[in-house]
Amino acid sequence: MPLHIIRNDLTLMACDAVVNPTNEQLVGTGGVDGKLRRAAGPELDAACAKIGFCAPGDAVLTRGYDLPARYVIHTVGPRWVDGTHGEAETLERCYRACLALAAKRRFSSMAFPIIAAGSFGFPKEQALEIATREIGGFLRYHDMTVYLVVYDADLFQIGKQRFQDIAEYIDEHYVQAHTLSNAREPMAPRREEMERSEASMAPLPMSGAAPAARPAAGQKKPRFSLRDLERDLDESFSQMLLRKIDEQGMKDAECYKKANVDRKLFSKIRKDVYYKPSKPTAIAFAIALELDLRETEELLKKAGFALSHSNRFDVIIEYFIVHGNYDIFEINEALFAFDQPLLGA
DSSP, X not given: OOEEEEEOOGGGOOSSEEEEEEOTTOSOOSHHHHHHHHHHOHHHHHXXXXXXXXXXXXXXXXXXXXXXXXXEEEEEOOOOSSSOSSHHHXXXXXXXXXXXXXXXXXXXXXXXXXXXXXTTOOOHHHHHHHHHHHHHHHHTTOOOEEEEEESSGGGOOOOHHHHHHHHHHHHHXXXXXXXXXXXXXXXXXXXXHHHHHHHTSOOOOOTTOOOOOOOOTTOOOOOOOHHHHHHHOOOOHHHHHHHHHHHTTOOHHHHHHHTTOOHHHHHHXXXXXXXXXXXXXXXXXXXXXXXXXXXXXHHHHHTTOOOOTTOHHHHHHHHHHHTTOOOHHHHHHHHHHTTOOOSOO
């Protein structure tokens, strides 16, 4: 199941477990920890006092009490010194310990903050990179929905160089398409707006189809059977996707996990030859298959879509494909940073 990066308050997440970054004595550190404790009520403090201790990089479990989440997984992240005191390794262990606890309990959903990026001083860019790498690696082998919850936008930082490179690519390819006005370009629509506009798009013509000639006066109109029409239909999105998976020697699970797509959605696509995905989902599969720009356009066309330089979302996708970067979690980090819909489902 997929990784979702969302803006929300961790205390409002209704899932099996939320992760609480705390200190070794489990007595509260303020920030996310303080908010969770206040929302959960005094019973959470009592449960933590009973446990008494958690080493850096480890995790312990309590009930969620008054939180919408059923459980709280408490973990102790590293306090940043200078990067040479095992800080990164400790943070990696935090994520692995939390995910292992969730897997042992057979949770179907859990939510993380960006651990240690606040008062513990861990560099935000590196903290985000470790979070997505560890969660993404876990999801390759486990079915679970994981949320990376961002409450304070200042805590979410992709690499400065990458942000600048993408911004320059947008300026070069997107702004050129909007030179008729000097007005500031509004942000691209969010997913729901995007899908509404997609639904209203006229379907693309079938490749090779020519306008039917009108019969001459007095001439009978040719009769076509349903079988004749079906024979003339082009390959569907589902058919092309499954063919590409087979051609690359991939397993279904490998493909939908790389696409950050839920197994149930992939099952619908496999069973329904005429299934029409949303544009972000179609692109997610192109990324999973590591298609080049031409092949991506071809797969999108099967679903009735195209990439356009008049859409900031599309330009960011093009940037990653042109640069040969098919890491869907890195792509979603960039899309989130530029306030765009994320890939997958």
